[in-house]
Amino acid sequence: MTFWKYKELLKELVLRDLKVKYRRSVLGYIWSILNPLLMMLVIALFFSYMFRFQIENYPVYLICGQVIYNFFSDATRQSMHSILHGGALIKKVKLPKYIFPMARSISSFINMLFSLVAVVLVMIITRAPLSLTILLFPLPLIYLFFISMGVGMILSVLVVYFRDIEHLYGIFLLALMYASPIFYPISALPPTAAFIIKFNPLYHIMIMFRDVMYFGTLPSLRDNVVCLAFTLLSMGLGLIFFKKYQDNLVLNI
C-alpha cells in the first residue's frame, strides 16, 4: 500500500503547515483561540442590537456555528491551493498527489481543535450548562473533516485546470455562509428556505454539533445517517474525480 510508505511525508507536510502558519507572529497559536473569540464578539455585538433573535445564550450558539463554518472554509480553501503550492515538488519527485489536499485538511483540522478551546471558554464564561454529551464533539467534526477533504480534493484538481475557480469559490463560500444557520435561528427561515437549506451539509453538521455542545442532547440517528451520506458522497466523488485527473496534473501546474 503506497499510503503507508508516505505516511511520514504526510506527517512532515502537516507539521510544515502548522509551523509556517503562525511563524513570525508574536502570539502564535493563541491566535487560533483568539480569532474565533474576537470574531464571535464582533458578530454578537452587531446582531444583538440589530435583530434580537430569540436565542438563549447567543454567544455559545454563535461560536458553535462559526467554528464549523470556519473549518470548512479554511480546509477547502487551503486544499484548493495545495496542489499548485506543491507544484515544485510534484514536478521533481514521484509522489501520490492526494497527499497535498489531505495534509492541508489535517492541518486545518488541528487548527480547528485549538479553536474548540475558545468554545469551551465561552461556555464557561456564560455559565452554560455543561452536559456529558459534550464528549461526543468529535462525531460531527469527523463527518465534517471527510466532507471537507472530498470537496478539497475536487477543488485542488479543478483549480489547476481553471484558475478562475479560486475567485468563484470565494463567492460560493460567502453564499454558503448565509445559507448556514451560523448567526440566525433555523426557525427564522421562511418555509422554502428551510427546505433548501437541508441540502447544505453544514446545516446538518451544525445541528449535530449544537446538539452535543449547546443543547446537551444526543444527536439523532437520522442526523447521523444524513451526515454519513454527505460524507460518503463527498469522499466518493472526491476520490473518483482526483483519480481520473491526477496523472495529467503535473503537465498543467
Add this chain to the structure above:
Amino acid sequence: MAEYAVEVHNVSMRFNLAREKVDSLKEYFIRNVKKNLARDEFYAVKDVSFNIEKGDSFAIVGLNGSGKSTLLKMIAGIYKPTSGHIVVRGSVAPMIELGAGFDQDLTAAENVFLNGAVLGYSRSYIREYFKSIIDFAELWDFVDVPIKNFSSGMKARLGFAIATTVEPDILIVDEILSVGDAKFKQKCEQRMAEMKAKGVTMILVSHSMDQVLKTCNKAMWINKGNMMCIGDVKEVCARYSAQT
C-alpha cells in the same frame, strides 16, 4: 542473469503545447464554441525501448529539447508515459533540480526532514544521517536559518547532500553539477564515484562529454524523441560528437 534496474518498453510521451493550453473558464468556453479544442500535439519521446543493468552508470546525451529530461522524469515516475510502460526495481532518488521542494519559510534543518520524507525516509532515519548531511553540505553555521535566505549554491549543496546521503538504489541526475563552485563540483563527483563503487545504478543527463566519459560506462543518444544509438559510452559519444 543480471536483473535490470530499469526496463523501458516502447515508451512515448505526448504533450499538448503550452500555447494551446486552456487554463481559464473563459478561454475554455470560447474554444468550445469555436470547436477549436483540437490541440497541437508534440511527441517529446517516441517509442523508445531500452534496459539499464544494475550497477551501470548510464548517460543520456542529446541536444536541447531532444527529450532527455522527459525520459528521466518518466523513469523517476513524475510523468506517466502516454503509451508503453517502465519497470523500475529499487528506490529512486531523483535529482532533477537541486533544492526543489524546499519550503522557503522553513529552516535548513526542518527542510532536511521534509525533503527526506519526500524521498520516503522517516524522521528517525534522517536523524541518523543528519550530521553527515550537514557535514557534506558544510552548512553548520546556517542550520537554523530559513531557506529563503540561502544562496542558490547553498541550496544546491544541501539538496545534493540529502539525495546522496540516504543511499538509493538508483540515482537520477539531471545536469545539476553545473551549479556550485569547482570545489563543490569535485566533492560531488567524488561522492558519485563512491556511490558507483557501492553498486548504485546511476542515470545521468549531461552536456559535458568529459563528465559523461569520466563517470559512465553506457550511454544513449536521443534526438528529437528518437533513440539514435545505445551502447558503450565511448562509441555513443563519438557518434554523437561527430553528428553535431
